[in-house]
Amino acid sequence: METNTNDKILYLDLRRISESFQPQLGQAVERVLHSGWYLRGETTERFEQDFARFCGTDYCVGVGNGLDALTLIFLAYRVMGQMQEGDEVIVPANTYIATILAVWRAGLRPVLCEPCADTCNLDAAEAERLVTPRTRALLPVHLYGRLADMERLSDLAAAHGLKVVEDAAQAHGACQPTGGGQPRRAGGLGDAAGFSFYPGKNLGALGDGGAVTTSDPVLARTVRALANYGSEQKYVHQYKGVNSRLDEVQAAVLDVKLPRLDADNAHRRAVAARLLAEVEWGRIGIRVNVAPTPDNVFHIFPVFTPRRDELQRYLLERGICTQVHYPIPPHRQEAFAAEYGHLSLPVTERLHREELSLPMSPLLTESEVSRMVQALNEWR
Numbered sequence: 568m569e570t571n572t573n574d575k576i577l578y579l580d581l582r583r584i585s586e587s588f589q590p591q592l593g594q595a596v597e598r599v600l601h602s603g604w605y606l607r608g609e610t611t612e613r614f615e616q617d618f619a620r621f622c623g624t625d626y627c628v629g630v631g632n633g634l635d636a637l638t639l640i641f642l643a644y645r646v647m648g649q650m651q652e653g654d655e656v657i658v659p660a661n662t663y664i665a666t667i668l669a670v671w672r673a674g675l676r677p678v679l680c681e682p683c684a685d686t687c688n689l690d691a692a693e694a695e696r697l698v699t700p701r702t703r704a705l706l707p708v709h710l711y712g713r714l715a716d717m718e719r720l721s722d723l724a725a726a727h728g729l730k731v732v733e734d735a736a737q738a739h740g741a742c743q744p745t746g747g748g749q750p751r752r753a754g755g756l757g758d759a760a761g762f763s764f765y766p767g768k769n770l771g772a773l774g775d776g777g778a779v780t781t782s783d784p785v786l787a788r789t790v791r792a793l794a795n796y797g798s799e800q801k802y803v804h805q806y807k808g809v810n811s812r813l814d815e816v817q818a819a820v821l822d823v824k825l826p827r828l829d830a831d832n833a834h835r836r837a838v839a840a841r842l843l844a845e846v847e848w849g850r851i852g853i854r855v856n857v858a859p860t861p862d863n864v865f866h867i868f869p870v871f872t873p874r875r876d877e878l879q880r881y882l883l884e885r886g887i888c889t890q891v892h893y894p895i896p897p898h899r900q901e902a903f904a905a906e907y908g909h910l911s912l913p914v915t916e917r918l919h920r921e922e923l924s925l926p927m928s929p930l931l932t933e934s935e936v937s938r939m940v941q942a943l944n945e946w947r
């Protein structure tokens with residue numbers, strides 16, 4: 568399908584993405600519809616097995632959304648006796664607020680860490696400075712789809728007896744470089760990981776969904792029980808749990824989309840490669856900090872400039888829709904004014920002032936990318 572050159576380039580065209588999975592997507596939903604079984608059934612079980620295999624973990628537990636996935640990991644560590652109320656978890660200060668809310672909701676203390684200004688990810692050296700006797704975990708976020716420095720963070724965790732929990736909500740399929748052998752993927756790089764299948768993520772449902780991946784059998788069982796009213800056996804409740812489950816319709820949708828995830832991520836990487844090669848970033852005075860390598864699945868293509876708002880307006884005039892991830896950092900949000908309002912985090916604050924996300928999707932066409940390149944190169 569040719570797109571008219573006057574058409575808007577949407578930031579992310581979810582309708583077009585859903586339609587690219589037809590007719591299989593509709594058929595999968597219909598199969599669930601006609602099965603008469605909508606929760607905790609074989610479709611969810613199949614997806615959990617497929618996604619665990621994809622991530623290289625022994626277990627995957629489907630849950631209601633990404634926030635719950637992270638929250639349930641920490642609640643599980645608490646009922647397992649490995650973390651106590653008020654224990655500390657080090658998180659990057661420039662994350663989406665869900666990361667911090669998850670720790671908070673589990674009764675633990677999120678300790679905000681300035682990110683590495685270049686990678687935008689958790690900085691191991693900064694994190695080390697924040698370790699105290701109460702620290703129990705590091706919670707790296709693979710922000711914008713780029714893996715955090717898991718090697719250095721794992722070393723830091725090992726040195727202090729900390730858990731490493733990945734917020735993998737933006738990084739489905741991101742691979743750690745290995746010298747040959749099986750690639751190690753986001754979700755299998757720490758002790759546990761939380762995923763979101765929010766529709767706009769690289770692997771997205773037709774509504775809310777999430778998952779916990781881990782190779783720890785006790786953690787997997789505890790998360791599964793906590794997510795099901797604290798129960799492993801019907802009407803027998805071991806914990807004060809919650810209700811947070813991936814449903815059969817969403818699992819069916821995700822199982823249709825999962826086999827194309829690597830190819831979709833490769834397309835995003837190819838778009839990124841063209842933007843990186845063809846836009847004269849230095850000349851136009853816009854910073855980019857990414858490379859089209861397997862450790863980045865380009866959930867977002869971020870660029871940085873002090874003239875961010877001006878650039879956003881200019882691109883919109885050219886029919887190119889962009890977003891900002893994120894306009895207000897968590898420590899400047901009213902919700903956390905009491906806890907973090909006094910903090911000054913200049914690296915984080917600068918990223919939030921200067922970041923602009925260009926359109927990025929597995930279905931961007933060559934001509935759309937060419938229009939983006941031309942518009943950016945004409946920016947003065």
Ligand SMILES: *Cc1c(COP(=O)(O)O)cnc(C)c1O
Nearest residue numbers: 632633634663665666736763765
């Ligand atoms: C999307 C996202 C979440 C939350 O996922 P939901 O499914 O929307 O609850 C958590 N962390 C990060 C980094 C995210 O991007």
